[in-house]
Amino acid sequence: MNRRTFFKALLALFAGAHLPASAKPKAEPKHIFIQRSPIAGAQYYDAPLIDALAKHNDKLTLQREPHNPHDKRAIALYWHSHKIGYIPRRENRIIAQMMDAGEHLQARLAIVSTAYPQWADWEVDVEVVG
Numbered sequence: 001m002n003r004r005t006f007f008k009a010l011l012a013l014f015a016g017a018h019l020p021a022s023a024k025p026k027a028e029p030k031h032i033f034i035q036r037s038p039i040a041g042a043q044y045y046d047a048p049l050i051d052a053l054a055k056h057n058d059k060l061t062l063q064r065e066p067h068n069p070h071d072k073r074a075i076a077l078y079w080h081s082h083k084i085g086y087i088p089r090r091e092n093r094i095i096a097q098m099m100d101a102g103e104h105l106q107a108r109l110a111i112v113s114t115a116y117p118q119w120a121d122w123e124v125d126v127e128v129v130g
Contacts, residue, residue: 037087039085041086045083056109059108060079064096064100066100075096
């Protein structure tokens with residue numbers, strides 16, 4: 001590297017470090033896959049009602065229910081405002097601990113079956129977003 005190339009690189013580095021925040025490229029958030037789980041209790045909630053509407057990769061909301069009388073680590077799943085079931089009890093320990101620790105988790109509908117009823121085969125992917 002000659003002197004001219006060095007100074008150009010140094011100037012570009014200095015100029016890039018002092019760009020306004022709006023001019024700097026934003027880093028994409030990292031998604032770290034945690035687990036794929038079936039949806040427990042779907043038949044008791046709104047899953048049958050939204051069977052024809054939900055699609056693969058739809059975002060789901062995770063909501064902790066620490067006062068749930070059946071499971072102190074309960075994590076309910078919502079599609080828009082419709083409760084569609086829970087992360088199964090045997091698979092919710094780590095996710096509940098992460099949510100309680102303030103981790104930002106995201107869930108998506110992973111499997112949408114073509115069989116009838118479709119909701120019987122739904123699965124959910126859970127990821128950490130950071």
